[in-house]
């Protein structure tokens with residue numbers, strides 16, 4: 001089969017590699033139909049995730065068809081269409097019992113990280129019963145690719161940890177795919193205002209289409225000053241969806257007393273947390289790796305067309321154009337790219 005293989009920092013290629021085979025009774029082999037590229041894959045390619053070894057197939061998102069199952073898999077059979085979760089979970093360990101699947105003692109984020117991933121014609125899925133979701137007939141499978149990672153990430157770590165409530169003023173710092181996922185799913189709770197902050201005008205334009213009530217270009221104005229001027233004393237919820245010290249700083253400057261800062265961004269270095277001011281502001285600061293414990297619920301909202309994650313897809317490729325897809329996604333601002341779909345056509 002062919003797969004997108006990481007060969008150390010800055011190096012990747014579309015290679016011919018052995019097709020995976022079942023090794024444990026809880027495994028399934030899935031023939032990939034559609035996958036995508038995540039910002040995390042770009043971090044790996046930069047060398048920011050050193051535990052990823054050379055020779056690893058990347059990717060942790062996608063939909064496919066079950067090709068083969070191990071003897072202990074009872075929820076799925078050959079031919080089933082499935083959504084692959086970016087988080088592998090056994091369903092039995094202490095963390096799984098607490099729905100903290102990202103800390104599963106025999107799983108967590110391993111796909112395209114510690115084991116081979118989904119940017120391939122076939123992928124081995126361990127703990128298949130808990131790590132795959134059946135796709136209801138007639139559902140837009142392309143839209144569901146957004147449910148492997150970015151939608152649950154924006155929803156669980158941004159919206160739910162941020163405790164968005166009806167009427168709230170919410171600011172989302174970063175209008176990339178995960179920030180947009182938070183924007184779409186925050187609307188389940190009818191906040192009064194959703195302020196999107198980014199430096200990319202085209203992404204801010206899209207954010208207005210996706211339900212933001214206002215946008216701030218932080219390359220042009222100081223977002224904290226702007227928000228201070230248009231609110232009584234800041235926002236109820238500040239969602240950090242970038243992962244750099246400057247954007248974290250915006251969040252801690254705009255949160256009102258009693259508010260929430262929900263950090264979603266993947267940080268590569270420490271931030272300067274202003275505890276000497278914030279200790280007395282009764283704020284809540286949350287962090288997290290997605291648990292994907294809301295995936296089944298999100299799937300229903302896509303099925304009912306309440307949530308339309310297909311709007312995040314800007315570019316489409318086929319598997320033989322994988323390197324081109326990476327090129328476009330790596331130059332997202334120039335290419336006006338949000339999420340790319342790569343299909344096994």
Ligand SMILES: [Zn+2]
Pocket residue numbers: 038039040060086149150
């Ligand atoms: Zn991801």
Ligand SMILES: [Zn+2]
Pocket residue numbers: 089090091092093094095096103104105106107
């Ligand atoms: Zn577990």
